[in-house]
Amino acid sequence: MPSDVGVSVNGAFKYLKDRVWKKVQGWLELLLSVAGKEVLIKAVAQAILTFSMSCFRLPKGLCEHLNSLIRNFWWGSKEGKRKTCWVAWNDMTMPKYMGGLGFRDFELFNLALLARQAWRILQQPTTLSARILKAVYFPNNDFLDAQLGDSPSHIWRAIQDGKDVLKQGLIRRIGNGEDTMIWNTNWIPRNGFLRPVTCVHTEEEPP
Template identity: 55%
Template sequence: MVGREKKKAFNRIKDQISKKIAGWKGKLLSNAGREVLIKAVAQATPTYTMNCFKLPDSLCSEINSLVGSFWWGKKEKARKIAWVSWENLCKSKKEGGMGFRDLKAFNLALLAKQGWRIQQSLGSLLHRVLKAKYFVNSSFLDAQVGKRPSYI
């Protein structure tokens, strides 16, 4: 039940990206143009939300699929061949990829960064609030997920 509600809460992000991509599909864009739009807009849109919340894996996969379809030039009903897997496109350019972000891994990296900040800034407001609510008698790393936790 919680999984469906969580996905529903974050579905707005996918809808935003989908609308932007739909607007770009009609334009004749070079590979460089598509790359810039993907990196600067489609993959940057969910960054603020991913900094605070763990997005459902299925939502990250759907967004990656939308972006991948746009990259390969898939039109509404016409299917195009994806010559390279999404995992290979997410590799750095030095490694032969395009340097696209894998949203699931990027989401985890942003959350790990927040966890590091919580551990290092013991006097911060965020640390004090989370400690009072979630880990009163333990440390941040030993905190357990309680009943009906928030999405944060």
Template identity: 55%
Template structure:
């Protein structure tokens, strides 16, 4: 189809085909199994060659790095998927189901097999496991970076081990100022007045953690602690927010050039470009020029 595409399909049409066909077909299999890096790279290579086209059987020059294509449109990219990261986000959803639906048959079966006496988010697993559990472990790596304990009575949350402080990236305490024997969050709460023991917080925590902890509202009814997804207001997991988190963390690890004033790296100029009242192929052309 290469010759026909070069003559009759614009860049905007290629974008639609990539997102609605090439990236949609593997979604089901990626939500069940962990694809190898080689398979993900092969899928992305096919998409890159399709986007840039070919001439007389020879591929054309790829003028822009693939990492820029996988950025969202408000961050200077075209919103194409990083296949490996999308695979991990889909598998993180499977791991979330084991946390959110503890009474399901699947959750009870896997718990009895792999972590009978522990917690899914706080257990080390063996390296030799079934392909199914290996895929869940891959998604679990991403889930752990966004799952947070919502404080109720504080009796299930370990102060220094669990993620429970709502911060932009790291959800655990930044450290301890001096030796501390306190272990559980409920030891930081005044049970009579249902408020934080501010003097205790300032004695053991760094000031930036103290400010975030004091913002947490203490439940007056002393409800049970619960696990939530930090990057959604509802507290419910979504593949979209997990994928964005994974991409953001990958860029931070690679020291990417995210020199934006906004925390998520979005820039108003890009948003204005994609909202212009012109045909989409014109916006794509303007994006290429920029």
């Protein structure tokens, strides 16, 4: 983690933590059923950050803090003391068909939203935002080969993180092959970059 994470949490992203805390704090005084808590968490608390997380990469410490706020609200408290969390948070964030409750892990959801932004740039390169980013950060190469650069903005850093996530499951449809760089693409998933090997034919001298 970079050393400025604490500054980011207390500065640029402090309003996100405050907004979630105000919502949760107001709900603590209500007598809510399990279903009511689930609706409030999914439809309100976890939806507040969607726009910000689709543009910026939130610090890991902030994501963990937000997860703890939601977790503590779900399990509740008695006489001012937090109740025991009987189920691990990783299990609660699993889909319901896998035995979880479908809650969002803020860090993973943040990366998913950034990967979607990277996908839009890849699929719609003629949009205004995609053209501006290309002119500034990768004027002479492809988006997938674009580097972070010397002085990137926070948005470009976030998109780069989303692109790294996207590339883990990205495949290429060859089609007519016009935009396929056969010598610069790793054809088989593996560690390291290996080019395709071709046979070299040499004329043998007659015996």
